[in-house]
Amino acid sequence: xxxxxxxxxxxxxxxxxxxxxxxxxxxxxxxxxxxxxxxxxxxxxxxxxxxxxxxxxxxxxxxxxxxxxxxxxxxxxxxxxxxxxxxxxxxxxxxxxxxxxx
Amino acid sequence: xxxxxxxxxxxxxxxxxxxxxxxxxxxxxxxxxxxxxxxxxxxxxxxxxxxxxxxxxxxxxxxxxxxxxxxxxxxxxxxxxxxxxxxxxxxxxxxxxxxxxxxxxxxxxxxxxxxxxxxxxxxxxxxxxxxxxxxxxxxxxxxxxxxxxxxxxxxxxxxxxxxxxxxxxxxxxxxxxxxxxxxxxxxxxxxxxxxxxxxxxxxxxxxxxxxxxxxxxxxx
Numbered sequence: 001x002x003x004x005x006x007x008x009x010x011x012x013x014x015x016x017x018x019x020x021x022x023x024x025x026x027x028x029x030x031x032x033x034x035x036x037x038x039x040x041x042x043x044x045x046x047x048x049x050x051x052x053x054x055x056x057x058x059x060x061x062x063x064x065x066x067x068x069x070x071x072x073x074x075x076x077x078x079x080x081x082x083x084x085x086x087x088x089x090x091x092x093x094x095x096x097x098x099x100x101x102x
Numbered sequence: 103x104x105x106x107x108x109x110x111x112x113x114x115x116x117x118x119x120x121x122x123x124x125x126x127x128x129x130x131x132x133x134x135x136x137x138x139x140x141x142x143x144x145x146x147x148x149x150x151x152x153x154x155x156x157x158x159x160x161x162x163x164x165x166x167x168x169x170x171x172x173x174x175x176x177x178x179x180x181x182x183x184x185x186x187x188x189x190x191x192x193x194x195x196x197x198x199x200x201x202x203x204x205x206x207x208x209x210x211x212x213x214x215x216x217x218x219x220x221x222x223x224x225x226x227x228x229x230x231x232x233x234x235x236x237x238x239x240x241x242x243x244x245x246x247x248x249x250x251x252x253x254x255x256x257x258x259x260x261x262x263x264x265x266x267x268x269x270x271x272x273x274x275x276x277x278x279x280x281x282x283x284x285x286x287x288x289x290x291x292x293x294x295x296x297x298x299x300x301x302x303x304x305x306x307x308x309x310x311x312x313x314x315x316x317x318x319x320x321x322x
């Protein structure tokens with residue numbers, strides 16, 4: 001319980017400061033170009049790590065299971081420009097079906 | 103409230119965000135379901151949505167906690183995911199009127215969607231950003247609270263394939279970034295780092311270590 005609240009508090013304060021960075025702290029100054037290109041890569045990099053962990057992550061090991069066909073089907077859905085919630089539904093249904101059949 | 107030229111009002115921002123409503127609504131419900139599965143509780147999950155108001159970072163932190171990762175790993179994952187708001191907020195720095203306190207409060211309404219809507223006309227419009235941001239904020243907080251309740255009723259989320267659904271969620275959020283070649287290279291490196299570290303490092307650490315892939319941005 002306490003751990004959860006520490007995460008909520010720290011992430012909350014840091015996010016408030018990030019969003020205020022331009023309007024309150026930096027004003028019209030631009031970020032240095034190299035810092036900007038590093039910062040802009042953080043979101044895709046972290047999202048990739050989350051996709052990998054959520055697809056093949058296990059308890060301290062790689063675990064290849066029914067999530068893989070589910071996520072693969074969702075990848076096709078995303079590629080075909082199916083909206084976020086549709087892609088999530090595709091992944092859930094395919095994975096649940098594979099689990100039920102296994 | 104009329105603050106800008108062109109006669110735009112905050113109400114116009116709310117109207118601009120209306121067609122987007124199903125997305126954030128279901129996204130918020132999903133966050134509530136995940137938070138409940140991670141044992142977070144309705145109050146902590148709702149407070150997080152009200153104070154952080156940034157879906158992917160909230161999902162990132164709670165995913166790490168749910169996997170048994172440490173406090174530091176969960177915080178680092180969320181902070182890295184939200185660092186893009188430094189760059190985003192700089193692009194709209196000049197549209198916020200008033201003193202520091204007011205700008206601090208209103209800048210919290212910057213999210214990916216409100217920022218994109220505010221810039222649709224080719225220049226950023228304050229009433230659109232604030233109106234759409236307010237609407238999305240209320241939707242996000244309410245749907246999170248509902249999601250935790252719904253999560254309690256769902257039972258074992260993994261049996262329903264919800265673990266794969268959350269992977270799909272991150273994948274869908276990732277897709278728009280992959281139009282840029284540098285981002286594809288950094289994402290590939292991040293995937294390798296995560297795969298290599300998962301069997302040997304404690305939960306959460308591979309995700310945080312993957313952040314190092316953003317240093318490819320230093321390359322010319």
